Amino acid sequence: MILLLALAFSISAKDTPDDGGGSITVNVYNIPEGTARIELSRLEKGDTLFKEAGLISIFKGECEDVSVIDGVEYLYRGKAIAKDTFYIAEIKGFVTSSPQWFNKSRTTVLIFLILFGSVVLTYIQLAKKNPEGLFIRKLPALDAIDEAVGRSTEMGKPVLFVPGLEAITDAGTLASLTILEKVGKKVAEYGSRVIHPNFDPIVMTTAQETLKTAFAEAGRPDAFNKDDVFYLTYEQFGFAAGVDGIMLRERPGAIFLQGYFYAESLILAETGYSIGAIQIAGTNATTQLPFFVAACDYVLLGEEMFAASAYISREPRLLGSIKGSDLAKVVLLFMIGAGVIFGTIAGIAKQGGNPAYMQIFNKMLEFLARGAK
Amino acid sequence: MSISTSIWVWMAALLTLMVYSFLYKDNPFYRLAEHIFMGLSLGYTLTILWYNYIIPRVYEPLFLPPHQWSLIFPILLGMMTFGIFSKKYSWLIKYPLAFYVGGYAGLRIPLLLQSWIIRQVEASFLTPDKFTSLMSSINAILIFAGLFATLIYFYFSKKREHGFGAAAQVGIVFIMVAFGAAFGYTVMARISLLIGRMQFLLHDWLGIM
Amino acid sequence: MGFWQRFLQLDRKWIFIGIAIVVIIPLIKPLGLPIKPTKPVIDLFTYIDTLGPESDPVMVVTGFDPSTMPELMPMEQALLRHCLTKGIPVISFGGLYPAYIGMAKMAIDEVSADFPDKKYGEDYVFLGFIPGVSAVILSIGIDIATTFGNDYYGTPIDSLPMLRGVKNYSDISLVVDVSGSSTPEYWLMYAQERYGVNIGVACTAVSAPAFYAFLQSGQFVGMLGGLKGAAEYEELMARKGYPTGRRPATIGMDSQSLAHLLIILLIILGNAGYFIVRRGERRQGIIRRKK
Structure with missing residues (x-):
């Protein structure tokens, strides 16, 4: 008899944890054989009639009632309907829903955010105090910039700089403008010319200012020609066709493809390759990197572009971000290393008949994935 | 062989051929198809947005009972973005952008951290249960080594010397293999698109398949 | 101009034609290559x-x-x-x-x-x-x-x-x-x-x-x-x-496989040609320097 009672169809309800309120989770247990559906109804305290509250999934035995009001007390009843009969179960006592201030399942996210955020902010402060004190390794592509501009000048050919297809708000476009400044200075020093077609009008204006400053800093403000930085079109493949046309007509000796690119990346890089120019690409569009790697001489891969930009500008926010993310990588590597060592020990101990370590390890994994639930 | 008698199939087939004529060289037929496409896609998008957005989300809740007057605030905020078209009022865009950027970053960063970093770190732990078969063991070791070496490749705070340099070299090998795979997949995708169009021309239009 | 040099300068239209042929033929006459689910x-x-x-x-x-x-x-x-x-x-x-x-x-x-x-x-x-x-x-x-x-x-x-x-x-x-x-x-x-x-x-x-x-x-x-x-x-x-x-995807797989084979062949030939031509140019360079 006791066994029969224990196996009987039953129902429980509780406030849905870690939510913004307005939700009660209802679970059913020991669903009778042949149940076609389980109807859920609820009674509001003070009322006399149960009202329909939805259907409980037989598959999961769970349902979330999101039509409740916080603070109001409810009594739930489940009705499992089989072919010829039905079973009824009720929860013991009333339940209420309430919002939670803190979502415990996001504990790990909060820890990571505080950790990484404070590291980046600290590095930004350090960079503000002493930008030269923070070391960032020089990337080979940066040396290649001097070489490419130099060779292009020797050949009597201009330099082409394409800033990608994104707006000024994109991190890749901003990094490309820093690289443009370096290219601009070299071009001015060598007495060459830089052609800068644009997809976005705001990027165009900024590029004009950047180059103007670069030429002035190199002591050649008169050599800067504003008309070399011009607007082309806001149509993706129209822009690609326009840049291709410039490549074929002007035959630049060096081509810089720096910024965020889309499907036009290979079209541009391939045309550049066909005219024999030295090509230095850089993009934060990871999907386009394979095409640049295939067709260009040097490529700044994703984050390398930001590192290059930080190296050139020594701008505290950029430097701080790069140094912060470097430290984050070290932390992650150590975490993974520690996880591997502890996981292996736990696995060996489990095989030796001691499952305690594995239980601790699994709890750690659970905490990492779902916080302190 | 049964050639289609549907005018729409014919139109689609002719437009496909007009676009493919670009493979020979740029020509007026290609231009015509391109312009039809651009005009059509813009018109289509505007229509869909009008009937799925402006009418049910703005007009109906605001002008039909029960009027949801509170919607006026987000609508006004959204309309401030049009300030960009005027030099005098372009500063107005800062306010909706502030809401957008703040809200979006708040929403996105924790979820991004959870799904892109924490979950990936968790999945990278090499534990005995990942060594159940030879293939799974090789995969687990490759993933671990790839992750380790690639992170070192993108570490900028140290010169690439000795063991660190060697690890970064291994990292670039992994990166290049990934690029190769991505390039290969892209080739496959482009060929698939051609196959799809060919199936349309040969099956739906000409009926010879 | 040798074969490899001509090959490296092959007009891309020939590649388009080659791809079109290997895509169209299996669509009309399927090969029935096996498909192994992953x-x-x-x-x-x-x-x-x-x-x-x-x-x-x-x-x-x-x-x-x-x-x-x-x-x-x-x-x-x-x-x-x-x-x-x-x-x-x-x-x-x-x-x-x-x-x-x-x-x-x-x-x-x-x-x-x-x-x-x-x-x-x-x-x-x-x-x-x-x-x-x-x-x-x-x-x-x-x-x-x-x-x-x-x-x-x-x-x-x-x-x-x-x-x-x-x-x-x-x-x-x-x-x-x-x-x-x-x-x-x-x-x-x-x-x-x-x-x-x-x-x-x-x-x-x-x-x-x-x-x-x-x-x-x-x-x-x-x-x-x-x-x-x-x-x-x-x-x-x-x-x-x-x-x-x-089964439109299955029908297309023969074409896909053949097109991939052609592309692999072109990649191998292209790379072989590149190295052969470069070696030839280096040799010529050495000969010129010796003169």
Whole structure:
């Protein structure tokens, strides 16, 4: 008899944890054989009639009632309907829903955010105090910039700089403008010319200012020609066709493809390759990197572009971000290393008949994935 | 062989051929198809947005009972973005952008951290249960080594010397293999698109398949 | 000019013609090359195959426009066919961007026509486009009825029998995003991470490499990548004896394989030619210097 009672169809309800309120989770247990559906109804305290509250999934035995009001007390009843009969179960006592201030399942996210955020902010402060004190390794592509501009000048050919297809708000476009400044200075020093077609009008204006400053800093403000930085079109493949046309007509000796690119990346890089120019690409569009790697001489891969930009500008926010993310990588590597060592020990101990370590390890994994639930 | 008698199939087939004529060289037929496409896609998008957005989300809740007057605030905020078209009022865009950027970053960063970093770190732990078969063991070791070496490749705070340099070299090998795979997949995708169009021309239009 | 030099300067139009030939011939005269399903495809297939009429609905999200239709339409149709064959309730969602809704309508209309016994509103429903992208994904997690209001045909969600008791992700067994863009990442972040719903992905071959990381970590249930993934799914359906329709992906696989062979051949020849020509030029350079 006791066994029969224990196996009987039953129902429980509780406030849905870690939510913004307005939700009660209802679970059913020991669903009778042949149940076609389980109807859920609820009674509001003070009322006399149960009202329909939805259907409980037989598959999961769970349902979330999101039509409740916080603070109001409810009594739930489940009705499992089989072919010829039905079973009824009720929860013991009333339940209420309430919002939670803190979502415990996001504990790990909060820890990571505080950790990484404070590291980046600290590095930004350090960079503000002493930008030269923070070391960032020089990337080979940066040396290649001097070489490419130099060779292009020797050949009597201009330099082409394409800033990608994104707006000024994109991190890749901003990094490309820093690289443009370096290219601009070299071009001015060598007495060459830089052609800068644009997809976005705001990027165009900024590029004009950047180059103007670069030429002035190199002591050649008169050599800067504003008309070399011009607007082309806001149509993706129209822009690609326009840049291709410039490549074929002007035959630049060096081509810089720096910024965020889309499907036009290979079209541009391939045309550049066909005219024999030295090509230095850089993009934060990871999907386009394979095409640049295939067709260009040097490529700044994703984050390398930001590192290059930080190296050139020594701008505290950029430097701080790069140094912060470097430290984050070290932390992650150590975490993974520690996880591997502890996981292996736990696995060996489990095989030796001691499952305690594995239980601790699994709890750690659970905490990492779902916080302190 | 049964050639289609549907005018729409014919139109689609002719437009496909007009676009493919670009493979020979740029020509007026290609231009015509391109312009039809651009005009059509813009018109289509505007229509869909009008009937799925402006009418049910703005007009109906605001002008039909029960009027949801509170919607006026987000609508006004959204309309401030049009300030960009005027030099005098372009500063107005800062306010909706502030809401957008703040809200979006708040929403996105924790979820991004959870799904892109924490979950990936968790999945990278090499534990005995990942060594159940030879293939799974090789995969687990490759993933671990790839992750380790690639992170070192993108570490900028140290010169690439000795063991660190060697690890970064291994990292670039992994990166290049990934690029190769991505390039290969892209080739496959482009060929698939051609196959799809060919199936349309040969099956739906000409009926010879 | 030697053979290799001529080969390296080959007009690309010849490559286009070569590709067109190897694509067209197998379409007219199929070779019947075998198709071997891979783990990510088997995983998604098996997950859906274990569901039945009593399980929570599967939501099939259309995430593509005509530009990626050849790859993704066969996947969407195979997925819908699989669900309807097994009697699993299906929510077809017209997508997060306006251009997708036409594709969704085409898919559900064609597949449902092959299942005359399945009733709209009871066995499957069709939800239209709602603007907002990430906001829409998040909003479905709160309440489907408030998010959509009506289905594609204007019927209130509350009056569709199939959606009675389906309030949010907790009442959905799987969301499959058939996507030609990065939308699976949104579903991963805003639906899977936030609400814990299971996500499957059917994507173009271009996107597939990026999603392997999430497969490996178990964040995606399974994945169909490109036309090959679609063909593998069709193959698994056929092996189980389920109705598969015309199997457009399988038909295309012979062409795909031959085109790949041609491209591999061109890559090998191109690289060999490059090194041979370069070696020849170096030798000539050495001879000139000696003079």
